[in-house]
Amino acid sequence: MCDAENSEARIVRDLLSRVGDKWSLLVIRMLHEHSMRFTELQRSIDGISHRMLTQTLRNLERDGLVSRTSYPEIPPRVEYAATDLGRSLALPVLGLVEWAAANHASITDAREAFDAARD
Amino acid sequence: MCDAENSEARIVRDLLSRVGDKWSLLVIRMLHEHSMRFTELQRSIDGISHRMLTQTLRNLERDGLVSRTSYPEIPPRVEYAATDLGRSLALPVLGLVEWAAANHASITDAREAFDAARD
DNA sequence: CTGGATCCCGAGCGATACTG
């Protein structure tokens, strides 16, 4: 208990290193709705490259947040879905998204005011 | 409204680019408790460098999440505190921290299982 | 004590080309 602050800090750091990258939360967010195929995801997430989608999905799968189901057909078909763990993560994430939506303007204003004050 | 998904994606991206860096959430987390001085913060946040603390505080101040009060003394004394906006951000952040604390083990286990399966 | 400037390395990520 002497280092409760410290362990919380580690938890935040760990969390960020897992899902704090550029795309993970967006994928979680998309798969929270319903399962999707690879190309479907790529079209849904604006700006993500082929390479990064693959990599992001691998990491999420590795962490048990996303499940991968491939069907041995020609052409190949692979479905990605959020696991229970992934869906449970989506809840607090949505909290952050709501905060961002609500306070987005405040931040922009503050930033402009701050920059304007730099004369 | 035709691109509601898209705008949400932008919001997530914006949020991440603001507070998704290595240290911002930790500083928010510390200042949520009570205001602190520069050196005090540096000691409290394990591993943060002088340079990054300065930079992180500047960005948070710029976005209106943290307030800076300097006292013209010798030696200089500067107090940093979370603004109302900063404190309101801390709430959903704490939700994420709780999730991380609760599911940290699940992720670690999933990761080990995944790696073990790669034979 | 607080804060800025400079140098530099490595991670992250995009582009591209190639496989089954």
Place this chain on the structure above:
DNA sequence: CAGTATCGCTCGGGATCCAG
């Protein structure tokens, strides 16, 4: 369609030195 491999660039961020 889904996934892998290589290259190269940008930039986050640590170390260090200087200043008020």
